[in-house]
Amino acid sequence: MVHYRSNCAVILGLALAMASGMARAQQTPVLSASISAPEPMFSAPQPMVAEPQPIVSASEPPLSSSRKGIRIQPSAAGEGPVTDHQFWTLIAVTAGSALLDGETTIHGLQSARLREMNPLLGSRPGRARFYGTVGAGDTALAYLAYRLKRSGHDKLWKVPLVGASTVHLGGAINNFVRF
Numbered sequence: 775m776v777h778y779r780s781n782c783a784v785i786l787g788l789a790l791a792m793a794s795g796m797a798r799a800q801q802t803p804v805l806s807a808s809i810s811a812p813e814p815m816f817s818a819p820q821p822m823v824a825e826p827q828p829i830v831s832a833s834e835p836p837l838s839s840s841r842k843g844i845r846i847q848p849s850a851a852g853e854g855p856v857t858d859h860q861f862w863t864l865i866a867v868t869a870g871s872a873l874l875d876g877e878t879t880i881h882g883l884q885s886a887r888l889r890e891m892n893p894l895l896g897s898r899p900g901r902a903r904f905y906g907t908v909g910a911g912d913t914a915l916a917y918l919a920y921r922l923k924r925s926g927h928d929k930l931w932k933v934p935l936v937g938a939s940t941v942h943l944g945g946a947i948n949n950f951v952r953f
Contacts, residue, residue: 856924864935865916871942873910876904878949886953912938 879903882888889897894907915934923930 856920861923862933864919864932864939868912868916868935868939868942871939871946872905872908875945875949876901876908876940878946879904882949882952888949888952908942942949 879890879899881899883890890904891900895904899907919931919934922934938949
């Protein structure tokens with residue numbers, strides 16, 4: 775029983791470490807600059823005079839580039855960050871339901887002489903094969919949800935994560951029924 779709990783703790787720790795690494799990677803600022811008008815190829819040299827720049831408050835949107843300087847602008851699709859509390863909550867629910875499905879599957883394979891029905895996993899997958907295959911699929915779905923949310927789909931981005939969680943919870947319930 776102690777071995778079973780330690781494996782759960784290791785898997786949960788790895789999932790949280792991956793999630794925090796993805797959160798740090800998503801927090802890098804995005805710089806974008808746009809030139810409002812094309813400049814002529816040949817022009818007279820102009821003196822370089824530094825003009826004082828106004829301080830932009832948090833409530834004002836940053837300006838685009840001009841002859842006075844380049845300003846930081848938020849991404850075009852959305853004003854706020856892509857990975858918010860709701861996004862990470864759905865990622866955690868998906869990871870937790872995958873963990874529940876995996877541990878009930880491994881327990882059922884070892885004790886009740888059951889077999890796995892997913893053809894991608896084989897009839898008797900080990901813990902590494904199960905979490906490697908399921909983790910890769912869930913990571914791909916999380917990336918799809920991120921891309922959908924970043925492109926401005928306010929509700930559609932939830933579908934891959936909710937679908938994966940539903941499938942994992944259905945597998946876990948099926949495993950509990952068969953014990």
